[in-house]
Amino acid sequence: MTKILIIYTGGTIGMVNDPKTGVLIPFDFKQIQQNVPELARLNYDLDVYSFDPILDSSNMDPLIWADLAKLIQEKYEEFDGFVILHGSDTMSFTASALSFMLENLSKPIVLTGSQLPIGEIRTDAKENLITALEIAATKKQGKAMVPEVCIYFDYQLFRGNRSIKYNSEKFEAFRSPNYPILAEAGVNLSFYKNYISRQPVEPLKVHTNFNANIGVLKLYPGISAQAVYAITKSGVDAIVLETFGSGNTTTAAWFIESLREAIASNKLIIDITQCQRGSVALGKYETSKQLQQMGIISGYDMTFEATVTKLMYLMGQGYSNAEIARFMEQSIRGELTA
Numbered sequence: 001m002t003k004i005l006i007i008y009t010g011g012t013i014g015m016v017n018d019p020k021t022g023v024l025i026p027f028d029f030k031q032i033q034q035n036v037p038e039l040a041r042l043n044y045d046l047d048v049y050s051f052d053p054i055l056d057s058s059n060m061d062p063l064i065w066a067d068l069a070k071l072i073q074e075k076y077e078e079f080d081g082f083v084i085l086h087g088s089d090t091m092s093f094t095a096s097a098l099s100f101m102l103e104n105l106s107k108p109i110v111l112t113g114s115q116l117p118i119g120e121i122r123t124d125a126k127e128n129l130i131t132a133l134e135i136a137a138t139k140k141q142g143k144a145m146v147p148e149v150c151i152y153f154d155y156q157l158f159r160g161n162r163s164i165k166y167n168s169e170k171f172e173a174f175r176s177p178n179y180p181i182l183a184e185a186g187v188n189l190s191f192y193k194n195y196i197s198r199q200p201v202e203p204l205k206v207h208t209n210f211n212a213n214i215g216v217l218k219l220y221p222g223i224s225a226q227a228v229y230a231i232t233k234s235g236v237d238a239i240v241l242e243t244f245g246s247g248n249t250t251t252a253a254w255f256i257e258s259l260r261e262a263i264a265s266n267k268l269i270i271d272i273t274q275c276q277r278g279s280v281a282l283g284k285y286e287t288s289k290q291l292q293q294m295g296i297i298s299g300y301d302m303t304f305e306a307t308v309t310k311l312m313y314l315m316g317q318g319y320s321n322a323e324i325a326r327f328m329e330q331s332i333r334g335e336l337t338a
């Protein structure tokens with residue numbers, strides 16, 4: 001029988017209303033089980049591992065990502081697939097981080113959650129959980145159909161490191177702006193094989209070190225030198241620069257000089273676009289030519305979530321700045337199109 005491990009980290013899916021305060025708080029897995037009697041009817045051997053404490057995903061951090069990866073490593077041989085129940089708020093960050101941590105993944109890691117708690121009548125939790133389990137269990141010629149870290153939500157399966165949380169109110173909470181969906185659930189489960197990663201030939205390798213010493217600089221017309229210097233002159237090792245359009249910035253001399261100085265002091269700068277769709281194309285306009293010349297790294301069409309976690313991951317592996325720059329500009333887990 002197919003064996004699936006459900007890892008419960010928290011999130012709205014398992015929350016209940018605290019009658020004293022009226023706010024949603026995490027609750028244990030037992031009440032999820034009670035609300036989904038269908039789990040017993042699935043023809044899988046299910047096991048559950050519950051985090052302690054159970055978290056609202058706003059409290060996730062790289063140490064917890066590492067715990068998740070270590071748990072998967074420990075249980076990897078025993079199970080055919082993994083379903084991680086997780087809050088939707090930072091689910092795309094966790095999915096991206098896991099994709100980088102788990103090299104040569106050959107089994108499905110499906111993250112899911114819900115917009116309404118599982119105990120509510122109109123909940124989206126049941127469908128998300130049951131279909132995520134089905135996806136984690138699906139095989140083709142004895143091998144996992146989706147050997148990837150992915151997110152299943154509202155009838156669609158996304159590559160984790162291509163996903164973003166897009167809506168805080170609709171059941172359609174996620175989107176994958178720059179990569180097609182991997183599967184869709186209707187009457188049948190349709191897998192789009194051309195977009196799904198191939199089975200690796202090498203065995204799984206797990207990397208759990210992160211360096212989170214990065215800063216983010218989001219540009220807007222009129223940004224002050226004070227706001228820019230707060231990041232460029234700070235003690236961070238790398239800066240994610242969120243730019244306009246295809247990677248453009250102001251050409252004001254003080255601004256360009258602040259980036260040059262940051263690079264001269266050994267900081268890496270990665271240029272990603274504020275647009276949800278499309279890619280950075282350094283050198284296309286005069287307003288990005290200088291950035292390219294001074295050695296700013298292109299994030300191409302990476303999401304913010306993938307950029308931040310990839311950077312933390314690469315910096316945690318002890319690579320030189322030149323190596324990190326090279327890996328940032330190429331796809332290592334299907335996270336970008338260069």
Ligand code: ASP
Nearest residue numbers: 011012056057087088089
């Ligand atoms: N605040 C919740 C969380 O991310 C939201 C959710 O689960 O959808 O944990």
